Amino acid sequence: MTHAYDISLTVNGELLTARVEARKSLVDFLRDDLSLTGSHVGCEHGVCGACTVRVNGQIVRGCLMLAVQCGGATVETIEGVSDTGEIADLQDAFEKRNALQCGFCTPGMLLTAQELLANGKTPSRDDIREHISGNYCRCTGYHAIVDAVEAVAQARNGK
């Protein structure tokens, strides 16, 4: 009853091929087949945002996209953007501001915040809250996350 397909894709800058079951979600593929466990599985129905990864430059829910849909795609995970240093300032602000506690939501939260900041504008606290409102954090109550993202937005814009 399982159907498998060959795909090739780029994950964190590395070109690879894989045979994936049609039913396998992208996040399960990343975690189980590639051992990229920085993307987390929280709800498996697209609500919590813990599985957020970037596909072709846009953030997606790794649990709502199938691996087989990623043939030819460029996929970036928290491991990749950490290694390139792209979000080093966000990570530093999250650490200094204690904007993470258990850390389970954090990879998804960081990628979501980075998308908001990518347009170069300085969002208001309400803008930040709205943008991350698809990422569930049970620990922090969000205030510290908003602080950290706001601080980075201001710093990137020289404020």
Add this chain to the structure above:
Amino acid sequence: MKIVSDLPSPLTALDRPNSYIGRSVPRPNLKRLAQGRAQYVSDMTLPRMAHVAYLRSPHAHARIVKLDKSKAEKALGVIAVVTGPELAKVITPWVGVLTHLKGIKSAPQYALAVDRACWQGEAVCAVVAKARAQAEDACELIEIVYEELPAVTDPETALDPNTPVIHPELGDNLTFERTLDAGEVDKAFAESDAVIEQTFHFGRHTGVTNEPRSIIADWNPGEERLTVYQGTQAPHMMQNLFAKHLDLAEHQVRVVTKDVGGSFGVKVHTYADEMAVVALSKMLKRPIKFVADRLESFVTDIHARDHRVRGKIGIRKDGTITAFEIDDLTGIGPYSVYPRTSGIEANQVVNLTGGPYACPNYRARARVVFQNKNVMCQYRAVGHPIAVAVTEGLVDLAAAKIGMDPVEVRKKNLIPDDAYPATAASGIKFEKLSHIASTEKILSMMDYKALRADQAAARARGVHRGIGFASFIEVTNPSAAFYGVGGAKISAQDGATVRLDGKGAIFCHTGVSEQGQGAEAVIAQCVASAFGVSMDKVRVIMGDTDNTPYGGGTWASRAAGIGGEAAWQAGKALRENVLAAAASILQAQASDLDIDNGIVVNKGTKTERISLEEVARICYFRPDTLPPGFQAELVATRHYVPRAWAFSFTNGIQASYLEVDTDTGFIKLLKHWCVEDCGTVINPQLVDEQIRGGIVQGLGGALFEHCLYDERGQLLNGNMADYLVPMAMEMPDMQIGHVVTPTADSELGAKGAGEAGTAGAPACVMNAINDALRPLGAKPLTDMPFTPGKVLRALGKV
């Protein structure tokens, strides 16, 4: 928002060279968490590891008439299909009772249901396969026939004679009952100018940890040892329970806790499906992994708070509160949860109601009943949100009745700050609290007068805003009085072992554990400060029963106050040992020496004498050069448990400012304040973030979260799309302040802070909503969660 770096604190009595006490130093474990380099149990794989999926009962109460597993056993990848009776030969059942909860009773619970399922979601059969997906596929091939039995779902009728008894051998559906009658309640009510009665409802809700429960059990027959990797708050407690029910010696069991994706009390209990995992590993002699999926979490993670409380308060015209009376009823599912029992939350409601106030007249009854729903047990701030909402709701209703400002009523009745030690009407004892100072502080932080003016101006524009307060107390730093005296093998004490390594750095092994609260940082702060090195020289090891001193773990706001004190004392002890070695090397008096920033110095002048690295080098590699008869001891262990007080109570007050849309019933939270007194603040940022996170968890229960069951015991909204949790957009900014009243029971003086936010938030939001709606003639809203529909019903609009 500008993030400013941590600065050294002003000098305190605890100040030493390298003092980190009172400083907002970042947590050492955050970098790897933020880089996706954490290791949660759900991330782990082991050689030969197999996965288990469970077939779960679709019925709230049903007899298993027939179970045919033959097709499932032949499915691709399947290793074994195991039924309840088969697994019961490997692991014994348990009963969740404690002797100090007089009369509490429950029935034996099995790892997998035997003959009968008692709630929707109870596991009835296990499928072990090479992949989780294969195990789930095979679950669908199990042929099972149920005979549905009547489901007991309404606590109000659970004790009626014509209601079926879930466990006939127990005689009735009553799990536990406690009554209390202090002072002269009837006389006090009779002498009151007003007596107000109000019924409060608290919706059943659940923890929704972002990482679901995760466990890998690895029985190695070659060494006859079981290693369990588990996202748990209490590794030693679980070691005891796994050993006991698998008939192993405790030293045959090692529990390792890696990173844990949230706990909040969810991960401090015995879960049948996790006990099944350890039994399956023993049976199949290989590692078995189980990670609950989100749908399983909703029907198996403990629920909490399903309470109905009838409350009554008496008040005089001058604002004096004369008496409190409550009648609490709660339904806890078909079993009292092991080993902490499901009687504790109701017991806490009785203990805590009226607690902040100097009112000697108090009568309470709490009844805990069985029902065919998922089990309930201790969840963050156990009982507090209920007791605080009932107390503070009644106080506000009484204040409104006599036309007095709610703040004035509180100030008049709160136990004065100079009246300690004090004992509440329920018998709980307070070392020293600061209700009045906390109240004054919050009024100034929120500018109460200006806020009332803003409220009035908004009202004139037809915008309905409300201000609500909630004074609260919080149980922290529990002694053995919490569980140990009732017979549970749950450690109240905690230990810390510190050792000097070969280069002058410090390893600290501690019994407390980390699920994001910051215990690792706090332990490192205590050791670094007590010993005299910078924090980057301290490595903290936790969450491993083979490699840490025996301890309780992290729950009940105990890690900093108890684990921190043990680490502080261990750091001091190691300093003495190292100074003895240094004195021996230098031919000096140890009492003339100190350790400053990793260097042994002359006390007072701080003249450098010898580095720690050199002390370590000589003691470890050239002990032949030490004076004859001198043996360096470069490891020290200390333990701590609170002795003078059963619990270290903290106190505080929260306030909420919100706006109610009277057309839609939507509530917009504008701002939230909390002033809290947890004694010595070891790390201000971590304390504030515990409080903020706790507040939002309380706000979830007050506004959104509700496990909705139908009359047949079916959970109707067991997923994250239908069960609403607080998301960033709906949550307010929160301002946190502190009053500092250290406990004298420990040298550090730290109390706990993990549950204060959750304790008070629902109550002050409730009071703010009613403050907004009272002038509109709305009935008091006291039925949580306060959904838009309930708001409109209170206004008579629907």
